[in-house]
Amino acid sequence: MKSLDFSSLEIAPELIAVVKELGYEQMTPIQAEAIPYLLTGKDLIGQSKTGSGKTAAFALPILNKIDLEIENIQALVICPTRELANQVVTEMRKLGRKHEGLKILALTGGQSGREQAQSLEKGVHIAVGTPGRILDHITRERIELGDLQVLVLDEADKMLEMGFEQEIKALMKELPVKRQTALFSATFPEGIQSLSRSYQRNPMKIIVEEAEGQSASIQQVVYDTEPEHKLETLMRVLQQHPSKSTIIFCNMKNTVNEIAEAIAERDVVVGSLHGDLEQRDRDRVMTMFRNGSLPILVATDVAARGLDIENLELVVNYDLPNQTETYVHRIGRTGRAGKSGTSVTLAGPRDTMKLLEFEKLTGGAFERPTLGFKNQLGLNKFAFQPTMQTIGISGGRKDKLRPGDILGALTGSDGLKGSDVGKIEVHDRYAYVAVAQGAAKDAFERLRNGKIKGQKFQIKIMK
Numbered sequence: 001m002k003s004l005d006f007s008s009l010e011i012a013p014e015l016i017a018v019v020k021e022l023g024y025e026q027m028t029p030i031q032a033e034a035i036p037y038l039l040t041g042k043d044l045i046g047q048s049k050t051g052s053g054k055t056a057a058f059a060l061p062i063l064n065k066i067d068l069e070i071e072n073i074q075a076l077v078i079c080p081t082r083e084l085a086n087q088v089v090t091e092m093r094k095l096g097r098k099h100e101g102l103k104i105l106a107l108t109g110g111q112s113g114r115e116q117a118q119s120l121e122k123g124v125h126i127a128v129g130t131p132g133r134i135l136d137h138i139t140r141e142r143i144e145l146g147d148l149q150v151l152v153l154d155e156a157d158k159m160l161e162m163g164f165e166q167e168i169k170a171l172m173k174e175l176p177v178k179r180q181t182a183l184f185s186a187t188f189p190e191g192i193q194s195l196s197r198s199y200q201r202n203p204m205k206i207i208v209e210e211a212e213g214q215s216a217s218i219q220q221v222v223y224d225t226e227p228e229h230k231l232e233t234l235m236r237v238l239q240q241h242p243s244k245s246t247i248i249f250c251n252m253k254n255t256v257n258e259i260a261e262a263i264a265e266r267d268v269v270v271g272s273l274h275g276d277l278e279q280r281d282r283d284r285v286m287t288m289f290r291n292g293s294l295p296i297l298v299a300t301d302v303a304a305r306g307l308d309i310e311n312l313e314l315v316v317n318y319d320l321p322n323q324t325e326t327y328v329h330r331i332g333r334t335g336r337a338g339k340s341g342t343s344v345t346l347a348g349p350r351d352t353m354k355l356l357e358f359e360k361l362t363g364g365a366f367e368r369p370t371l372g373f374k375n376q377l378g379l380n381k382f383a384f385q386p387t388m389q390t391i392g393i394s395g396g397r398k399d400k401l402r403p404g405d406i407l408g409a410l411t412g413s414d415g416l417k418g419s420d421v422g423k424i425e426v427h428d429r430y431a432y433v434a435v436a437q438g439a440a441k442d443a444f445e446r447l448r449n450g451k452i453k454g455q456k457f458q459i460k461i462m463k
């Protein structure tokens with residue numbers, strides 16, 4: 001049995017100190033397997049899911065290896081979506097916070113390519129991005145990869161699913177042959193094995209068994225409905241299962257909008273997430289959902305990918321996903337970390353076969369209760385009252401704002417109680433802070449009338 005103790009790793013003491021500060025008590029299974037192996041410099045193909053701790057599994061060996069004196073890209077992480085890329089950047093920055101002068105850059109679409117080029121010009125140690133945008137920088141000769149030592153393909157199966165094969169191949173041609181390549185994937189179809197054969201050398205394969213009973217804490221409920229009554233059924237489901245954090249999954253953007261409107265009409269705060277939103281809007285919605293300001297989120301699968309949330313109480317499958325794996329992925333967002341969760345699926349007469357498949361794969365039996373009938377289809381908005389409210393600030397990292405500055409501005413000189421301040425997220429040019437519902441007005445006034453780090457910003461309560 002491998003040691004799960006971070007201090008058993010032969011890595012820089014400051015990395016072990018950071019991990020302790022972050023409250024990671026012991027390594028997750030993928031970390032215990034992958035980190036010691038990656039530290040030897042060899043290639044690895046690992047099975048992993050979001051929530052398994054895979055980011056730290058590759059980030060710690062990378063951070064251990066980076067030479068800060070060399071201001072060229074030494075590690076490149078390729079991800080299928082912007083959200084995942086941003087999440088990886090956040091986790092790497094957290095883990096790298098004792099590496100003075102460490103520069104990690106996100107290279108994703110939806111953000112200015114010119115600004116990215118300027119940052120590349122100034123020197124970057126680690127780049128994390130999506131295939132298209134990285135390739136674009138390569139084609140325009142804006143990126144220097146001669147010093148690359150480590151390449152990570154994260155959620156490789158998703159990249160193939162999303163049609164990035166050509167981009168990945170083109171990209172690979174530009175990378176130094178002598179490098180370490182780590183590939184992470186939730187599944188290993190032929191496409192992934194072929195990627196591995198083409199671009200890895202004798203990789204070690206790591207498969208982490210799911211802990212027993214992991215899905216046992218998810219209650220899976222199915223309600224029968226007819227397509228023409230679906231929306232009505234959904235409202236009943238929400239009446240029956242009030243929760244502070246619900247995701248409703250749909251297969252199409254139009255359905256997302258339709259449902260979000262129907263819920264908003266019933267005076268419940270709701271957010272929607274689909275592929276056509278601007279990056280900034282997505283960031284806002286995800287932030288608000290994660291920090292407790294949005295009780296309900298309606299989303300398509302692609303848009304919700306990479307949205308890492310703990311404590312999701314309810315997942316609703318408004319539409320059945322086309323692939324069994326998507327179902328597992330969706331319901332896996334609830335019942336995390338030993339907490340119990342509920343998944344509700346609305347099924348039509350034609351869905352019987354699919355349901356049987358899902359049941360088989362998850363190993364849990366579906367419950368099929370009848371849905372209580374209520375005459376009025378309103379929602380009890382108090383049951384969905386968000387606990388927090390998000391305040392937007394028109395300044396970010398580029399204005400040298402740090403989370404501590406915002407916290408200080410809120411809590412300083414007889415201000416809010418620290419316990420009333422929730423998650424603080426600082427982006428390049430704007431920041432969000434979550435504050436307890438009852439303290440929101442006060443927080444807003446303080447920020448609007450006062451200064452943060454000596455500067456005035458525009459302050460907005462986000463809706």
Ligand code: AMP
Pocket residue numbers: 023024025026027028031049050051052053054055056091308
């Ligand atoms: P990931 O699977 O990389 O998306 O990580 C899921 C979450 O677990 C992230 O929020 C990490 O910060 C957190 N995490 C990673 N490793 C550990 C650990 N060993 N103990 C506790 N939390 C962890």
